[in-house]
């Protein structure tokens with residue numbers, strides 16, 4: 001039997017009623033990922049529907065500012081605007097194979113919700129997306145996009161009305177409708193097999209990157225970390241290559257000593273949230289912190305994937321955090337100097353490197369995962385940045 | 388044998404069914420929680436399950452979730468709950484008490500220290516809905532040493548070796564989730580449930596109590612024909628919320644007594 005843990009993190013902390021569903025999911029996934037037809041179908045969709053492979057762009061102006069050769073892995077150019085579609089296409093095919101007729105998902109910024117709605121529309125499956133009420137207001141445009149693609153968006157009014165509460169509701173829906181419903185989780189979080197499965201679906205990012213780099217050695221890979229899926233997606237290929245430094249950038253919000261941040265790996269303690277043991281932002285009574293904050297809705301989460309927790313303990317990945325201000329700096333810089341408007345989430349990785357010159361590749365190039373585009377953030381940004 | 392196991396063994400000898408009641412600690416208030424516990428002790432309820440509020444429960448239905456949020460707003464957490472139990476035990480309160488909690492608010496410093504704290508306060512065991520068999524080995528070791536029980540849940544869809552292992556390793560009793568779904572909705576067909584409960588009793592080493600979705604005396608009586616007893620949760624929580632905002636009201640007392648009458 002394969003371990004359901006990454007080091008001491010992970011596991012399946014779910015109600016008994018879901019244990020069957022998780023076992024079924026694991027078995028189907030194990031079978032399918034070796035299945036040539038499934039792989040062919042997924043590859044075809046990734047290529048012709050989502051737009052893979054994505055370019056690896058040598059950002060010369062950014063390179064000059066950083067003082068080392070830097071490439072951007074352009075996940076922002078994917079259909080629906082972020083890396084999330086890599087995972088939702090895989091999972092929706094899996095759902096169809098398991099004869100699940102209905103899809104549920106959670107979403108924070110709305111990117112995963114949009115990517116799920118698109119995949120479900122493509123397959124002709126009904127789709128319900130849970131989204132914190134606060135987020136439905138912050139990301140109204142994405143709500144409209146989901147609805148246009150036929151998804152039902154259910155605003156969640158419990159708790160802090162953000163991503164964590166949307167996950168709670170999605171899990172509850174899944175429990176109630178487990179016979180005919182598949183839950184498409186959007187990051188490398190949740191009970192096993194989700195962290196491994198979502199990572200596998202996203203690991204196409206790192207595989208492509210390495211192929212595209214050709215002979216150029218890769219000295220540093222940087223990615224933002226919310227739940228951690230774009231980061232695991234690009235890291236996975238490089239984990240066994242000691243020459244490549246890996247940098248995960250969390251959201252420091254107003255600053256990691258203010259309490260208003262989402263730096264789970266840096267400031268969290270070990271706990272059990274959404275079905276897995278990992279680092280969690282919680283108070284001394286084990287209540288999840290309600291005042292988690294980031295300028296980007298997609299990083300605004302008090303948990304983090306268990307594999308990241310394990311990579312932190314083993315020190316294979318270095319985790320740091322960028323403040324709202326640093327992220328906004330990255331956001332503006334890339335817009336002004338490369339003509340690429342990044343998502344606020346991805347801007348954390350760029351902003352961090354721009355403001356911290358001590359971290360750099362020893363040899364070879366740096367690759368930054370540009371996990372998404374900034375279109376969804378225009379309204380929010382225009383209120384913060386006066387031009 | 389601990390206090391809960393003793394009580395259930397006595398019932399078995401007398402061929403009586405068990406009634407277990409669930410209340411969220413601190414909703415409507417810790418005072419009402421205390422009054423419910425005392426009243427249950429006096430009137431012959433067999434077990435109180437005290438719910439530890441959690442900010443992010445995934446296993447609770449809407450009624451208990453809302454109740455937990457109200458309690459959290461009052462700042463109720465594990466420390467006060469253990470304080471309450473310790474004080475009541477000091478006064479000689481005999482009714483078995485278990486905590487029902489999501490894993491996280493208990494887990495804090497690890498299961499060994501949890502076992503010590505619970506045992507010192509006079510709690511008899513736990514039910515942790517998001518701690519399935521596979522994740523519970525460490526807790527069970529720590530609890531055995533303190534003679535605390537870990538009550539595990541089984542569902543109509545739990546099958547094969549897992550089912551047998553759960554039925555054999557749950558101490559105190561086996562919590563049979565008598566619904567497909569969450570607290571208080573969507574009934575699995577009653578006949579199938581009854582059959583599954585009877586089957587479970589053949590394998591289980593402890594009594595099998597059925598819970599989830601039992602809305603009143605009629606449901607409780609019906610469920611007792613198959614199970615060794617019943618657990619009433621959401622229905623009581625809702626009753627207290629509506630009818631006992633400041634003190635345990637006569638109306639809520641009568642509701643509890645009507646459940647007792649239906650079961651005994």
Ligand SMILES: Cc1ncc(COP(=O)(O)O)c(C=O)c1O
Pocket residue numbers: 082083108109110111112186187188224225226227228229230231297298299343345346371372373
């Ligand atoms: C563009 C983008 N990047 C990153 C994230 C964070 O998720 P993860 O850490 O799983 O990649 C999100 C989440 O909404 C996102 O939309």
